[in-house]
Amino acid sequence: MTSAILVGPGRAGLSVTLAMQRAGHEIVCVVARDATAGEAAAAMLGTSAVDWGSRLPSADIVILGVRDDAISEVAAATSAAASDVGSAVHLSGMAGLDVLRPLGAVGLGVGSFHPLQSLPEPELGAARLDGAWIAIDADSDPLRAALRELAASIGATPFDVDPEARSLYHAAAAAAANFPLAALAMAEDLFGAAGVPFEAAKPLVETVVENAFAIGARSALTGPVARGDVGTVSSQLEAVRRYGPEWEEAFRSFVAVLADMTDQKMDL
Numbered sequence: 668m669t670s671a672i673l674v675g676p677g678r679a680g681l682s683v684t685l686a687m688q689r690a691g692h693e694i695v696c697v698v699a700r701d702a703t704a705g706e707a708a709a710a711m712l713g714t715s716a717v718d719w720g721s722r723l724p725s726a727d728i729v730i731l732g733v734r735d736d737a738i739s740e741v742a743a744a745t746s747a748a749a750s751d752v753g754s755a756v757h758l759s760g761m762a763g764l765d766v767l768r769p770l771g772a773v774g775l776g777v778g779s780f781h782p783l784q785s786l787p788e789p790e791l792g793a794a795r796l797d798g799a800w801i802a803i804d805a806d807s808d809p810l811r812a813a814l815r816e817l818a819a820s821i822g823a824t825p826f827d828v829d830p831e832a833r834s835l836y837h838a839a840a841a842a843a844a845n846f847p848l849a850a851l852a853m854a855e856d857l858f859g860a861a862g863v864p865f866e867a868a869k870p871l872v873e874t875v876v877e878n879a880f881a882i883g884a885r886s887a888l889t890g891p892v893a894r895g896d897v898g899t900v901s902s903q904l905e906a907v908r909r910y911g912p913e914w915e916e917a918f919r920s921f922v923a924v925l926a927d928m929t930d931q932k933m934d935l
Contacts, residue, residue: 669817672717672729672752674698674745676708679758680732682792683782686821688712689793695726698745711789720744725751727813730780731767735759743769754810756780761837763830764806771806778805778814782823783840797822802836804828850921853914860910885928892925897933 670693673684684694696717699705705716723729723745729752733741738757746769749755754776755767760783767777784799786792801818803825805811811827818825828836851872855865878887891899900922907918926933 668692669728669813669820670695670726672696672698672723672726673708673712674729674731674741675733675737676704677732677734678786678788678792679782680730681708681711681789682786682796683730683732683758683780683821684712685789685793686796687817690820690822692817692820695724698723720748722748723752727753729755729770729775731755731757733757735762738762738766739769742767746770746773749773749775754778754813756814758782760802760840761833763833764804776805776807776810778803778810780814780818781828785844798824800824800826802826802828804830849917853911853917853921856914857907857911888925888929890925892922892931892933893929895929895931895933900933 668691669687671684671687672695673680674697676697676699688694694712694714696715697705697709697712698717698719698721699708700719702716702718705719709716717723729745729749731738731741731745738759742755742757745755749770750773752775755770756778757767758780759766760781762779764771764777764779767775771777779802781802782796782799783802784792784795786795799822801823803811803814803818804827805814815825854868858865858868875887881887891903904915904918904922908915911918922933925931
């Protein structure tokens, strides 16, 4: 069992600590600049809130669940109060371990624990960590092993990320999490203009995603661009221009990307 302190009770921090608690780990306390938010988070986790700047109680790990641009500041503010804590991690996918240098300087092991999952709110986020993947980094092999065990204990799959590749990893995560939503927003509007409920596309979208992970995204491509049907794509573009003009440029850009992926000539 791991004992943990949460500093910064946002969506990610609460999702992770709630999942940890349900897996049998101990959440020792919550620390927040906003006392009201700290009390609410502590009540959710069935623990106590500690005033900002107070000495931290003994724990295996302190989890910094704060924004990327605040990690260094919070690490520095926490360092003088964390002598009874064994290690510290942040939950950022982009930041390296250097942002935790103030805590490392006072003897804590430092690492990162980034859930590759959407965590919209704590209850749903905690549930979605079961089956998710978590990117791990640490300044020592023992801490890396402990973080991998922690990930596995909440039903997640741990994996290592090369520190030099963190920005690229984060770009990939952003692409996976957000770019499909742009395509779906386009589809939702165009289906609506055609008088078709957006829900009708759900089985199609789910199958396409399953295919992408089963055989690879490029191999899963189907449709007129993949088969080089310029006439059909031209008709589609004309319909988008007429009924969804705000999406014409985006639709054309998607066609261009798909054409490049499939080595098709699409002079439209």
